[in-house]
Amino acid sequence: MARAISTRRKLTFTAIGWLVGFVIFFPILWTVLTSFKTEGEAIASPPHFLFFDWTLQSYYEVQSRSNYFKHMMNSVVISFGSTFIGLLVAIPAAWAMAFSPTKRTKDIMMWMLSTKMLPPVGVLVPIYLLFRDWGLLDTRLGLVIVLTMINLPIIVWMLYTYFKEIPGEILEASRMDGASLAKEIVYVLTPMAVPGIASTLLLNIILAWNEAFWTLNLSAASAAPLTAFIASYSSPEGLFWAKLSAASTLAIAPILILGWFSQRQLVRGLTFGAVK
Amino acid sequence: MATLQTRSAARLMMTPAVLMLFVWMIVPLAMTLYFSLLRYNLLMPGMEEWAGTLNYRYFLTDPAFGAALLNTLLLVGGVLLITLVGGTLLALLLDQPFFGQGIVRLLVIAPFFVMPTVSALVWKNMLMHPVYGIFAWIARLFGLQPVDWLSSLPLFSVTMIVAWQWLPFATLILLTALQSLDEEQKEAAEMDGAGPVSRFIHIVLPHLARAMTVVVLIETIFLLSVFAEILVTTNGGPGTESTNITYLVYAQALLQFDVGGASAGGIVAVILANIVAIFLIRLIGKNLEA
Amino acid sequence: MGSITLEKVSKSFGTTNVIPEIDLEIADGEFVVFVGPSGCGKSTLLRIIAGLEDATAGTIRIDGADATREAPAKRGLSMVFQSYALYPHMSVYGNIAFPLKMAGQEKPAIDKKVRDAARVLNLTDYLDRKPRQLSGGQRQRVAIGRAIVRQPKAFLFDEPLSNLDAALRVNMRLEISELHHQLKTTMVYVTHDQVEAMTMADKIVVLNAGRIEQVGSPLDLYRNPKNLFVAGFIGSPKMNLITGAAAAKENATTIGVRPEHIGLSKREGPWQGTVTVVEHLGADTFVHADVDGVGPVTARAPGEFAVKHSERVFLTPEAEKIYRFGENGDAL
Numbered sequence A: 001m002a003r004a005i006s007t008r009r010k011l012t013f014t015a016i017g018w019l020v021g022f023v024i025f026f027p028i029l030w031t032v033l034t035s036f037k038t039e040g041e042a043i044a045s046p047p048h049f050l051f052f053d054w055t056l057q058s059y060y061e062v063q064s065r066s067n068y069f070k071h072m073m074n075s076v077v078i079s080f081g082s083t084f085i086g087l088l089v090a091i092p093a094a095w096a097m098a099f100s101p102t103k104r105t106k107d108i109m110m111w112m113l114s115t116k117m118l119p120p121v122g123v124l125v126p127i128y129l130l131f132r133d134w135g136l137l138d139t140r141l142g143l144v145i146v147l148t149m150i151n152l153p154i155i156v157w158m159l160y161t162y163f164k165e166i167p168g169e170i171l172e173a174s175r176m177d178g179a180s181l182a183k184e185i186v187y188v189l190t191p192m193a194v195p196g197i198a199s200t201l202l203l204n205i206i207l208a209w210n211e212a213f214w215t216l217n218l219s220a221a222s223a224a225p226l227t228a229f230i231a232s233y234s235s236p237e238g239l240f241w242a243k244l245s246a247a248s249t250l251a252i253a254p255i256l257i258l259g260w261f262s263q264r265q266l267v268r269g270l271t272f273g274a275v276k
Numbered sequence B: 001m002a003t004l005q006t007r008s009a010a011r012l013m014m015t016p017a018v019l020m021l022f023v024w025m026i027v028p029l030a031m032t033l034y035f036s037l038l039r040y041n042l043l044m045p046g047m048e049e050w051a052g053t054l055n056y057r058y059f060l061t062d063p064a065f066g067a068a069l070l071n072t073l074l075l076v077g078g079v080l081l082i083t084l085v086g087g088t089l090l091a092l093l094l095d096q097p098f099f100g101q102g103i104v105r106l107l108v109i110a111p112f113f114v115m116p117t118v119s120a121l122v123w124k125n126m127l128m129h130p131v132y133g134i135f136a137w138i139a140r141l142f143g144l145q146p147v148d149w150l151s152s153l154p155l156f157s158v159t160m161i162v163a164w165q166w167l168p169f170a171t172l173i174l175l176t177a178l179q180s181l182d183e184e185q186k187e188a189a190e191m192d193g194a195g196p197v198s199r200f201i202h203i204v205l206p207h208l209a210r211a212m213t214v215v216v217l218i219e220t221i222f223l224l225s226v227f228a229e230i231l232v233t234t235n236g237g238p239g240t241e242s243t244n245i246t247y248l249v250y251a252q253a254l255l256q257f258d259v260g261g262a263s264a265g266g267i268v269a270v271i272l273a274n275i276v277a278i279f280l281i282r283l284i285g286k287n288l289e290a
Numbered sequence C: 001m002g003s004i005t006l007e008k009v010s011k012s013f014g015t016t017n018v019i020p021e022i023d024l025e026i027a028d029g030e031f032v033v034f035v036g037p038s039g040c041g042k043s044t045l046l047r048i049i050a051g052l053e054d055a056t057a058g059t060i061r062i063d064g065a066d067a068t069r070e071a072p073a074k075r076g077l078s079m080v081f082q083s084y085a086l087y088p089h090m091s092v093y094g095n096i097a098f099p100l101k102m103a104g105q106e107k108p109a110i111d112k113k114v115r116d117a118a119r120v121l122n123l124t125d126y127l128d129r130k131p132r133q134l135s136g137g138q139r140q141r142v143a144i145g146r147a148i149v150r151q152p153k154a155f156l157f158d159e160p161l162s163n164l165d166a167a168l169r170v171n172m173r174l175e176i177s178e179l180h181h182q183l184k185t186t187m188v189y190v191t192h193d194q195v196e197a198m199t200m201a202d203k204i205v206v207l208n209a210g211r212i213e214q215v216g217s218p219l220d221l222y223r224n225p226k227n228l229f230v231a232g233f234i235g236s237p238k239m240n241l242i243t244g245a246a247a248a249k250e251n252a253t254t255i256g257v258r259p260e261h262i263g264l265s266k267r268e269g270p271w272q273g274t275v276t277v278v279e280h281l282g283a284d285t286f287v288h289a290d291v292d293g294v295g296p297v298t299a300r301a302p303g304e305f306a307v308k309h310s311e312r313v314f315l316t317p318e319a320e321k322i323y324r325f326g327e328n329g330d331a332l
């Protein structure tokens, strides 16, 4: 493919590309801009695009009035916690299925996948009641448990597709070279699997951070992560757009950056390896 | 790699994951099934009694169920249509070389990383608000009457919001598939005298078919459970105009405290999702062998 | 020391039996080649010796001691894999040092051994590189280096040359033979290429569908193939196998005669045929002819032999070099 592309063609596509990109990205851009306005300017009509008095006031108020930091910590604890526990359980399982498959491995994999397809409302009632009886409603622990369970199949699957790409002969070679199972995992498997594990971790944190069914239904004031905290801006009387925008910007910025880094893995993870 | 020692170690390593998922799936599902056969309301504790299929008859004959089922289908279908067509066009666009291609790509996929409550509220307030929203401003620029999106076109509005969130997913997958298309195949077709359009129809589209199937099936799984977007924008209303099955079950359980009825609805949702899941599992399973 | 004995070893995957029951002796210092068509169970047999697969039944002895249930690492064998199986995240040095590190040796001792091995294998300049920065032949040498540093009782090779191009293959073949002469360690070498087997082996084991067809020195197999399978497998171009009237005349179901044992002439000979294809290799000429009443026959003439497609030629099989095979395929 070393054919010259005409400059005109390239410029045309540049214009179309940037226009489309701008339109799709606009809601996010607009949120970020609004977060630097005063409440009055946020609802100005016609809207002020760039020429307004930039202020960080909304950011201060989001923290001082509603303790934004607490909710962010809830999000961090819940998404990281569920991801780490998930990895802890999933790495050995994926290892076993990738490198020591049996006749039933495929069935187990498919079954795990099928649990991911269970609609959450199918189990909402019992989970809610059990959590109520066990005092897990509106606790970080409860949400960590739920998110671990709902993302476990994705973690196992992603790791599996990564492990599958490590040639079995290399592990056999290490066995011939005298490595015990533990040493094989430490010196050979893990270094080769680190990129895959890292991508899995990243994607899973994104998914857990943005999860908005269980977090909305099982949390109230104290364990509410950002998804639920921001939902509280939906009440009609809460039309504070600048503050909503500031809270939203803080909530999406870290994950947006993580997401940009992991776009490739996203495809693989969310399609269960069906598209790479 | 298949000696006895490695195999028994493997079984041990799989146990925790399998056990955890098994408990997670079977116990609550069995409870839902059991509740669905009871008359059980949280507001009347101690009054539980056997109800047989009553809850199912109630749930299925409730006019809200018909509306919710239709809304679910419209929502899923609408989002699929928009994301597939839009995703294909975007993927084709992003596959062209142009200046700043990498950055545009980041802009296009960004909505996928925005949490559902944020995107729903941003759209609801700052874009779709009948007075202060950007859409209203644009309408007035052209001398048109602004639309009150969420009250007059609630389901359409929710569809737009959800489609915006899922467009990047479709784009990314279709782009990945597009880029895995063998250059030589396209060159061979070109040598055979195929123009750009027939190359797209005969070479590119068939190659994308698989990825499109994956997009349809996976999006369907997630779209059947759209919840937060409805909760923070319309609360399912006005009336039941934007209520989907997921929201209906939620309302039954946590707003009306009707455990029995909600459980019956949950089982119905499980059955609907299973119909899709069977196709998806087949597809992925086939891939596992290849 | 490194003698290996297989006693009644068999292997099944589930219900499919891939190796029926094998007995085999490999003497210390011997270069043994397992040869056979693809899928006949060579790798499986090698992996059973290595301990990477369990034998379904039977006993494996290494230096006389029962090693059947021993873990691969404990058997004191080294293996070179077809894909080389180098550790991609380690340098050449790290790869070669790995088995020594696993054995818990001291740093200075490791360093010396790695550098010695690198010198022998011409890898000194590449010690800091990663495997992906090496050519195929260099990777192959790293894999061999990793195998020799721990001074194993025996080396196992699974088609180590099949990923190399033809010229390199000949070179590496010589290097491995050379290495065997230097180290005098037992080597078990798997290949589907009979030329590799003939050129390298002290002893060839011909396998077919998991069964041993014949064991012997290369020339032994060449001269006295026990059956049709071995006769057809060993030697290049392949032995002509002829059935029908020509065979019946020799009181056999099938007769075999190697191309190099057929004289070619334009004037006279017992067999007369029409040339179909001629291959001029310079040193030899292969003539493929359709012989009247016999069928297609290949003959090999030393040097140049001027003949063209569709010309008539005369062929003379050397009487004492004709092999006779009975109805069941065994040599008579």
Ligand SMILES: Nc1ncnc2c1ncn2[C@@H]1O[C@H](COP(=O)(O)OP(=O)(O)O)[C@@H](O)[C@H]1O
Pocket (backbone or CB within 6 Å): C013, C018, C037, C038, C039, C040, C041, C042, C043, C044, C045
């Ligand atoms: N893990 C396995 N499970 C089932 N069958 C196998 C397995 N490994 C090898 N086989 C079968 O055993 C036979 C011998 O394989 P192999 O030893 O790899 O042959 P070779 O190395 O001679 O080409 C083949 O028919 C192959 O399909």
Ligand SMILES: [Mg+2]
Pocket (backbone or CB within 6 Å): C042, C043, C044, C159
């Ligand atoms: Mg093999």
